[in-house]
Amino acid sequence: MSEANPPSNDGQRFDRLPETAADREVPGRPTREEVLAWWDERFGVDRSILEPYTFLEKGAGKVWIYRGEATDPCRIEALGMTFLRTRQEHWKPTTRAVSRFGRHASRxxxxxxxxxxxxxxxxxxxxxxxxxxxxxxxxxxxxxxxxxxxxxxxxxxxxxxxxxxxxxxxxxxxxxxxxx
The missing domain is CATH 2.30.130.60 (Archaeosine Trna-guanine Transglycosylase; Chain: A, domain 4)
Structure with a gap:
């Protein structure tokens, strides 16, 4: 892809989050490291709790969480559960994510x-x-x-x-x- 035409989100496809900012190809896409750091800093959820999970983005800023491995990218309707909304001023966890992981929160x-x-x-x-x-x-x-x-x-x-x-x-x- 050329610099003038960088990769973008496809709202019909799940794409794995890049590990770090250096691995990011889609502008604005959160990284796995940013997601783990945010849950740790905001809610005190230890990274080890979320370590076994894969994070995927479908659409702009809709992060899903899945325990296991999936083909990347994959064109299916749903995989795992919605976890986090990131493309807004403040990141927002989903109710389902809080129900599942909120008991590990200390902040x-x-x-x-x-x-x-x-x-x-x-x-x-x-x-x-x-x-x-x-x-x-x-x-x-x-x-x-x-x-x-x-x-x-x-x-x-x-x-x-x-x-x-x-x-x-x-x-x-x-x-x-x-x-x-």
């Missing part, structure tokens, strides 16, 4: 009380002024069965937690802690 996790958690999974935004961590995308969690479980992705700005639970995944659970 930027906001623990919600039962009523707050119920509002969050219903897709409601709510004021929460006790958070003193970073603004931006957070992992929302709630205590279930004696442990902290991730329940979704929230966006925290100006004292408000905005639910990013997809419309199709929202639910009205009332109070999550029915024992009280």
């Amino acid at each position: 930027n996790v906001i623990e919600l009380e039962p009523a707050e958690a119920a509002r969050f999974v219903a897709g409601e935004d709510q004021p929460i002024d006790r958070w003193d961590g970073d603004w931006g995308y957070l992992i929302a969690a709630h205590e279930l069965a004696g442990g902290r479980e991730p329940i979704g992705v929230g966006l925290y700005l100006h004292g408000e937690l905005r639910s990013r639970v997809p419309k199709g995944s929202r639910t009205d659970v009332g109070q999550l802690d029915r024992a009280e």
Whole structure:
């Protein structure tokens, strides 16, 4: 390919993320190293948790994760699960990724009380002024069965937690802690 016509994304094809920036051929495509570093820096998810997985991009900035090897590139509809959106101002983890890997997070996790958690999974935004961590995308969690479980992705700005639970995944659970 010529410099004037660099490779680009094909929205119908999965392409493996390059290992490092030096390996990048498609401008703007995230690298495996950047993805691992982001999950470590943003959420404290140790790189060893994500090491066994392959990262692929389909379309502009839609990163998928797959445990195993796949032909590169491959033209199929889906492979693994959507994991991260990268071609926007701030990278955003998917709800599915947070559900799967959020329990390994040690940073930027906001623990919600039962009523707050119920509002969050219903897709409601709510004021929460006790958070003193970073603004931006957070992992929302709630205590279930004696442990902290991730329940979704929230966006925290100006004292408000905005639910990013997809419309199709929202639910009205009332109070999550029915024992009280």
